[in-house]
Amino acid sequence: MRLNPATFYLALVAAFCICAAMNNPAQQLPVGHATDFTSSQYFEPPHEQQVKMRLSGAEALPLPGGLLDVRQLRVETFGLDGKTQVVVRAPQCSYAPLDGVANSAGHMDLQSGDGKIHVEGDGFLWRQTTSALTISNHVRTLINMPEATMTGS
Amino acid sequence: MKKLIFLLALGVGGLAMAQTNGLAALATKGPAAAKPKPPTEINSDSADFDLNTHQAIYRGHVQVVDPKVRLTCELMLVDLPQGGEHLNHVVAATNVVVDFTNERGEKYHVTAAQAVYDFKVVNAVTNETVTFTGKPVVDTTTTTIYSEPMVWDRARNHFIFTEPTMISKETGTNGPASKLF
Numbered sequence: 001m002r003l004n005p006a007t008f009y010l011a012l013v014a015a016f017c018i019c020a021a022m023n024n025p026a027q028q029l030p031v032g033h034a035t036d037f038t039s040s041q042y043f044e045p046p047h048e049q050q051v052k053m054r055l056s057g058a059e060a061l062p063l064p065g066g067l068l069d070v071r072q073l074r075v076e077t078f079g080l081d082g083k084t085q086v087v088v089r090a091p092q093c094s095y096a097p098l099d100g101v102a103n104s105a106g107h108m109d110l111q112s113g114d115g116k117i118h119v120e121g122d123g124f125l126w127r128q129t130t131s132a133l134t135i136s137n138h139v140r141t142l143i144n145m146p147e148a149t150m151t152g153s
Numbered sequence: 154m155k156k157l158i159f160l161l162a163l164g165v166g167g168l169a170m171a172q173t174n175g176l177a178a179l180a181t182k183g184p185a186a187a188k189p190k191p192p193t194e195i196n197s198d199s200a201d202f203d204l205n206t207h208q209a210i211y212r213g214h215v216q217v218v219d220p221k222v223r224l225t226c227e228l229m230l231v232d233l234p235q236g237g238e239h240l241n242h243v244v245a246a247t248n249v250v251v252d253f254t255n256e257r258g259e260k261y262h263v264t265a266a267q268a269v270y271d272f273k274v275v276n277a278v279t280n281e282t283v284t285f286t287g288k289p290v291v292d293t294t295t296t297t298i299y300s301e302p303m304v305w306d307r308a309r310n311h312f313i314f315t316e317p318t319m320i321s322k323e324t325g326t327n328g329p330a331s332k333l334f
Contacts, residue, residue, distance in 0.1 A: 077204050085235070086204050110202070117233060121200070131204040139211065141195040143240075 034060045039097075041128070043080065053077050053131065055102075060095070068095045073102060077131060084113035088126065088133060100128030108135065118142045194218040195229070207233045215245070222253035226268075243270040249285070265289035265303070281308040295322050 037060055041053040058072035073095070075088040089111075093104035103125045110119040110133070123136035198213030209231045217224035227247035234240045244267065251263040266287020273280050282304055289303040300314035 079235075085207075112233070112235075119200070119202070133202040133204065135200045135202075137199065139195075139197045139200040141200075141209075141211075142192040143195070144192045 047080055050080060050082065051078050053128065055095075055128065057095075063094060066096065066098060068097065069093075070095045070102065073104075075102075075126060086113065087111050090124065093124075093126075102126040102128070116144045118144075191220050195231075197229070202233075207235055209233055217245075222251060224252075225250045239272050240270075241272040244268075249287075259293060262292040263289065264292075279308045282306050296320065297322065 036056075036058060038054060038056040040051050040055075042048050043050050043052045054074075054076045056074045056076075057070040059070070061069040061071075063069050070093050071091065073088075073090040073093045075086075077085045079085050087110070088108065090102075090104055090106060090108040092106055093102045093108075095102040103123075105123045107122055108120065108124045111117065119135070119139065119141045121135035121137060121139040125134040125136070126132075195211060195215065195217050197211035197215045200212065201210045202208075211229040211231070213227065215226045215229045217229075224245065226245040226249040229246070230242075230244040232240065232242040246267045249263075249265045249268045251268070252261070254260050263285065265285040266289075267285070269284045269286075271280070271282055271284075285303040285305075286301065289300060291298045291300075291303070297320040298314065298317055299319075300317040302315060304313040304315075305311075306313060
């Protein structure tokens with residue numbers, strides 16, 4: 001039996017949508033198709049119209065256990081003012097939609113919205129529900145700040 | 154309790170200036186201070202970031218590399234600044250070691266169990282301090298100073314020692330720092 005590619009992708013997207021919906025009712029279902037998806041999480045009321053976190057990937061392939069193999073992961077967090085606070089990127093990771101957990105043994109990087117803080121390392125665990133990121137190895141942080149000045153009295 | 158304040162002019166102030174570029178140099182002042190500087194680098198074995206509270210915890214072989222100072226410890230907590238705000242709280246813990254060279258080429262070696270950097274502005278007055286605790290020691294080529302705690306008031310350019318003991322390496326004498334200064 002041959003599987004039509006279109007049917008396969010539709011099934012994949014449907015599975016992803018169901019998993020995401022079960023995970024967090026506040027999340028927006030992934031849009032587009034499995035090769036270009038986005039999942040958004042919103043602030044609690046009264047700011048329920050504003051996006052708090054957006055997870056996106058260039059490609060998602062199903063793995064055993066309900067996991068997804070995500071390529072070109074991008075996680076963005078936003079403040080109530082709508083400004084980007086942090087962008088996390090990874091070439092590849094495993095994503096568990098039910099648990100809202102992404103992890104990888106590979107490289108990742110993080111950049112603050114203002115571009116002044118850059119973090120990179122190898123191996124990470126991202127917990128979507130708590131916005132917690134653990135980097136396991138070789139963590140390197142660069143902080144670009146202007147020179148401090150004396151302002152005391 | 155006897156507290157001594159050594160002004161920057163005594164020479165120890167070099168420590169303050171150099172440390173500014175260490176723990177404290179993770180910080181930035183307001184937009185008026187626009188002079189660029191090389192980035193401060195923090196390396197560690199692992200790290201946890203809480204993107205809700207904007208807090209980072211670095212663990213294992215933590216190393217802060219700055220153009221003028223080198224800091225190592227085993228654990229460091231950093232409240233990450235947001236939107237260009239001033240970095241206001243850093244805690245370095247366990248085997249804290251700070252090495253730097255001041256403008257006159259004098260080398261300093263500071264050890265302590267913990268160092269806490271705090272920055273805040275109250276009524277337009279800047280309070281910026283680094284507090285060393287856990288048997289802090291300042292070691293230079295000529296002297297060694299013990300003080301518990303040891304507070305560097307960066308905003309006012311002085312160190313505050315509490316019941317310090319100073320050992321002069323040149324004379325080999327031990328005694329209270331007050332007599333030597």
